[in-house]
Amino acid sequence: MFNRIRNFAGSMIWRPMASYFFLIFVFYVALRLYADDDVNASRAVLISLPFAAALSWIILKKIMQPLKEISEASREMARGNLDREIRIYSNDEIGNLARNINFLAHRLKLTIDEITEEKDRIRAILNSMGDGVVAVDRDRRVLLVNPAVERALNISGESIRGKDIVGVIRHYEFENNIKAALQNQKELTREIQVLTPDPKVYRVLFTPLKGTDRGGVVAVLRDITERRQLDQVRAEFIANISHELRTPLTTIKGFLETLLDGALEDRKISLRFLRIIDTETDRMKRLIDDLFSLSNIESRKVIPAREEVRMSEVVEKVLAAFSQAAGERGIRLASRLDPDFPVIVADEDMITRVVVNLVDNAIKYSQDRGRVVIEGGRSEGGEVFLSVSDRGIGIPEESLPRIFERLYRVDKARSREYGGSGLGLAIVKHIVEVHGGRIEVDSRPGLGSRFTVYLPVKQLP
Template sequence: IEGVIAVDARDAILFMNERARTIFGLGAARGERKPFLEVIRNVDLHAIFHESRAAGEGTVSRHELRLASPVERRLQVNAVPLRLAADELGVVMVLHDVTELRRLEQVRTEFVANVSHELRTPLTAVHGYLETLLAGALEERENARRFLEIVFRHTERLGRLLDDLTDLSNIELGRVSLKLAPTRLDEVAESVLAIIRPKAESGRVTLGSQLPSDLPPVPADRDRLAQIFINLVDNAVKYTPEGGRVTVSARPVAGGRVEVTVADTGIGIPPADLPRITERFYRVDRARSRELGGTGLGLAIVKHLVLAHGGELWIESEPGRGTTVRFTLPSSGPTA
């Protein structure tokens, strides 16, 4: 519902609807028959009344204003003159709150810019190496193989990026149908640890687990649950230096839920970055993330999948000490 305000020729308020009072935080206060600036102290809005009268009847004055208080908003304002009497010209103003629309436009702009950047980086490298090969390096067997291996790694990264983008898009649009069935967390977690263990060992990172066999099963899509574990454990291993440790644990908690924890002794995340860490393409260290093969979408996918399962996600971290990711899932009842 739009806010509506009508004033007379002296800018005294004739009418103000409930939505307009809400926009300006007026509560139940009535503004009728009072001067506009006495009720709403906004000179930019007041100036539109004068502009509208000067433009003449039948003309719509259009503006977009930013309100700083009582709540920051973006308002689209349309004003038209209103003939009240032969010698009196008032104004009717319609206010449309476009705050969320502008926020979504900004998100879209940032998303397109991020995708373009993420695609351009490997494509530039692929183009450069292929150009070098075509210029004669193809005849140098040792260099040619090394260059082709680099090109191959970049194309793999492009494939991961496109897969993650497709996954995230489908999850956000509700196109992913979860095949829920009673699932043993310990079995899924151990299968994921077996996949990632060689990578952890090559980086001299200890991978451990504390997964009781009597954990109650959870109603989950086994493949999507594995995807959550893979993203979290893989991230933890990537950002844990040699000699560090990554531990996966789980336990029943109040409310008939199970809490899963993935804790590492890695480099940690600065407090300023924590609130945005699950945003698409948000990275604390972009260069290092790309070097390690990250797409910047893993935690965003994890967040959406956990929420889709009816769970919640928390991330705690301390630079130089490590990161702990916790998520909860509803349980199906006691273990069979």
């Protein structure tokens, strides 16, 4: 009881109540005094008191309390709690008001849910995009940077939103293009190199934001570093191939001119010159043959034959072919094939070529009186492997990833002395790949190299 009174007093509702009570009371007292002559002032007060009390009680219950609840509920809704419901179900105006407010809150909640869902979906799309997205407003302040950009450009910042774009992506060209897109309100595509700190090339599309009153630009970044690298490899290849072809051709032309100038008369000299021309022509022919077979394998115009290959026979044949060349330099050739090396299904000519190229390289890059060992057997993964190892000059670590590239030379000055076409390992790699295998290399400068070919074991159908 006491609590209720305190609640009532604390709720501030008693103030309008008191004024209602007072008004009704005064009005009724005046009415009484005016209507009946025999009623004196104290009796009028006595009669009016319970009447005014009852009337203001009714006002409290019917109007004031519901209004108070509505006002409290609407305040809570404004704070965000849209699940709150006003529990007034009377059939009068106040009940209507309560129902309308409930409806308003319900609709508001639906709309907000919809917008939130939409926003989450857009954020999820932006977050999972591989391309980078950067949006800035017309003062070039960051509106949005998606995680792809943060990862790619190494942006570490708690709150980058609202910062100037130069403070977030410090790139002169990038900012200039944003400026240009803002000024001309036109789309721009640019290739931009970014140092992060390793150089990467991005193709960036700058699009002016339309449909918002604040304006701005969206930049979409796509990483094209690999494509640029491929272009570069291609350019290098063309440069190398022209060089490789020009060198023997210059020699041939030189000797031919000397012959035409009169050296032809001297039989001894002209014979020597013709031999040189013959060697150089052979070298060119070898290069062109290699190029041709490489392009055939690469463009998959050749279907590898499916025949049973006995590796021990292949290795024996190859070693026999090289025994003279190796013997001249005192290099020992040894084969340590597992006796139960399985018969594999492959193209015998191609496999022979792989072994020839690997052994040829091993001998070429061995010191005199070195040794070249061929090993073979089943690998742990159930494939067959064949490795060729030497104790030659080895390959520097930084060159290892590139030695299978066409015409790549570890040491440009030296390898031409050895007279290779520069295509051997590229051919080996492609042959191994068309057979569904892989090749690995392990090398230490000064200690030697070991090339291992892994091939899957297949059965003839």
